[in-house]
Amino acid sequence: MPLSPSQTREILAQIDHLPRKHLGQNFLVDANIVRKSVELASVAATDRVVEIGPGLGTLTRALLSTGAQVWAIEHDPRLAAYLRTDVMPDAGGRLHLMEGDALDAPRAGLATNEAAAGFKVVANLPYAISTPWMDSMLADPLPQHMVLMLQREAADRYAAAPGSKQFGAISIFLQSAFDIAPGHKVPAACFHPRPDIESYLLNLVRKPVPYLFSPETKRLIRACFQQRRKQVSSLLRGKLPDDGQSWISTLTLEGLDGRARPEAIPTKAWQRLSVT
Structure with a gap:
């Protein structure tokens, strides 16, 4: 089960951590959205899954519960320390945690040969890095499936159709490699602290013949x-x-x-x- 808002506040107090807005630290506290993220990606025990910004490990635990191997990268040292202490011991060696910047390691340390064998991405993606991170993922080997929690503004831009104001270069690059499957709206109340905007689970399935630009x-x-x-x-x-x-x-x-x-x-x- 994901952490409730009160449990989230309690743990943050225990580790003396204030959510950092510029890093997009809004922690998911809704069980239905956690379950929906895993279901949309069809995560199975045989999967390799990349997670960006695991935070307090709510989504991480759900991914691990499927039996999948999880590669996660956390930028914040305090949160990384919490994950090493409170999540990794119960992961049975299936959580590969990296501390650092996801723009430097967009696949969270998953080796290229392992990625080439197939992997998925399920992540609550910080807005500040969403477009450069996405751009870095549009290269071989491509993930088979990505389910990304994004600010609605970013999701609309990625899914935008030609002729709209949101349509741009990243729309072209992304839609050339992935089909956009039905996603899910995520209200602000699903997070702690509550953000000022609505979020969206963007559901991306790799095309049978993806096109990658030079x-x-x-x-x-x-x-x-x-x-x-x-x-x-x-x-x-x-x-x-x-x-x-x-x-x-x-x-x-x-x-x-x-x-x-x-x-x-x-x-x-x-x-x-x-x-x-």
Whole structure:
């Protein structure tokens, strides 16, 4: 069972820890949401699971209860010490805990060869690192499945459709590699301390044939969205050998032309863009 708000407050007092807002330390205290996270990811005893920011280990314990192996990374030294003392002894050697920054170790220490054999991610992802962390995960080997607790704003941006204001480079990169399955709304009351915003469980399933952009192409697409009100013919001028005209000519397949703005161009069209 997850810790109740009163139990969470008691443990935080015992370890002399005040939740740090800039690290997104809002601790999950709702049993239904913990169960839903594990269920959406279909976590089984044979799975390797990466968790980011385990905090007091509420979700960690639920993942371990399935029999899965869990790789977790915790940035806060006090919380990492608590996990080593209160969670690891009961984990039967299945909790691999790393103390550090998830941007430096996005797979929480899971080795590349083990990741290549298949892994999942189930995490309450801090808002401050959500996009750079997500970007780092969009590389081989890709997780089979990710269930991520995110601020609703971030979830909407990742799932945004072309033509919307939220649609951007990260939407393109993510939706090229993962299908967005039904998720779950998470009210602020499910956390301690209670955040000011609504959260969402984003449910991502790896595509049968995922598409990954080259680093150079990703840089160009990001640059285009930094000036998203300009026409793509203007944005690509001087950036590609033919000023992007060969790619722009393919936009007719989408009923578009060089006057289109980046947010109007669908993901499949961006996949035809290549920087060589």
